Amino acid sequence: MTSPQTTGTPARTALTRARVLESAVALADRDGLGALTMRSLAREVGIEAMSLYHHVASKEDLLDGVVDVVAAEIQDAVALLDPLPDDAPPSAWKPTMRRQILTARSVLLRHPWASTVLETRTSFSLHIVRYCDSLLGLMRRGGFSWDLVHHAMHALGSRAFGFSQELFEPDGASAGSAADGGAREGADDEATAMLQQMAEQVPHVVQMLAEVAHDEPGANLGWCDDQTEFEFGLDLILDGLDRLAGRAA
Amino acid sequence: MTSPQTTGTPARTALTRARVLESAVALADRDGLGALTMRSLAREVGIEAMSLYHHVASKEDLLDGVVDVVAAEIQDAVALLDPLPDDAPPSAWKPTMRRQILTARSVLLRHPWASTVLETRTSFSLHIVRYCDSLLGLMRRGGFSWDLVHHAMHALGSRAFGFSQELFEPDGASAGSAADGGAREGADDEATAMLQQMAEQVPHVVQMLAEVAHDEPGANLGWCDDQTEFEFGLDLILDGLDRLAGRAA
């Protein structure tokens, strides 16, 4: 019995697929998706890279696994919401669905990398499908035909999970890759000059920036409140669906 | 800035940034985005990988460049549409914008990889911004406040460029990564058995698949007509915006 004190414990069998996936989520949360490599994850859990393959079949399988972890988080969060009572009117589908989707969003906001990974999945975990199932059930209770339910899921797209690709999200100045060569310093001057120069090329963009910027709290750029914009788009779709289902706005 | 390629010896100077970008687009069209590497692109244009860095600053710059090429294609295609006459009524914004967006979509459908790249850009080319500018202009002519214009762009998101992430797009069977270990053969049997087994876990999903599948032309899965679904979601949003701008549906 040549076992030192460290191996007399279940320390050897402590590592499971679940623990690997949890660590992967934690690593991505901390250092970003780019830092989630087999080698760095192995370091994180204290083994060598190749040993990870005892718990996941491949990197793709690992990514499948981490979105499953996040999906489970979503399900847990949604389950904590007040359930829809049996005698709720059909119109109750809308606020309930709204709440579920915003709950899913709140989870995804804790894992900013997750939406990117989710988008690249080619198959979906049971947790994801169950979440969708609950959305479908809500719409059926709202009187939707199956056809409308189907269209609705497509119309919502990733919004059903609480995110939408914000094409202009990144902070700071944008545009200019084709306009000129660079000049990366003096962001303020650069942005101002660029706007000036762009005023004739894209007058509406310039004017919108000017108009919308100054009656919002934040500074001149980064003036978008993502949450507000998400809810605006969500409500636009939900209201449209409600109307198609036969109710007035 | 210095463009002396007008001289009589074009043999050496034949390779330009524009030609590199065109080749990159062609390569991605033919072999997919994954095949677009510096080495393979260099092989494509007949030089070595490192020589590409005389025409693009980095891989990121290359990707900026290829979306710019696609964006220019979109602009060209949109420019061919009938212009909105000066005496058009405000309500004309909607069909016009619809047509522009569907035109953009038709271009992106020719370059299926482009939406993925577009999503990952951190700054936008002049072509892209100009396309947005024309959309903004249309909405202004429709009587939108600047605030509504702003919200509208967020609500449209990537749909403004003609794509939306179809979360269930991939053909064939989905789901099951968490349910069991694998069984990758006999897709039909597998799918049927899985549905059977999932019927109690996700009843609505199973029922929707059954209901919607048989009254559509295509086979049991892959029953979604992407174009129809895209237009459904687009119209839902455009109608909602029109209503917010003060017109009835």
Added chain:
DNA sequence: GACGTAAGGCTTACGCCGTAAGTCTCCTCC
């Protein structure tokens, strides 16, 4: 013409990545 310059190629090399293949070492169960 001669020559300096630099644009536009080439080669080599580095440090990442995912992972195929093989080995060692215990733990568990007959």
Added chain:
DNA sequence: GGAGGAGACTTACGGCGTAAGCCTTACGTC
């Protein structure tokens, strides 16, 4: 107490983006 396998480790391969340097050619200037 011997077999077998789970779970770790080691080594190695090919591909990626790209830093760094060298060589050749074409052009502007005298």
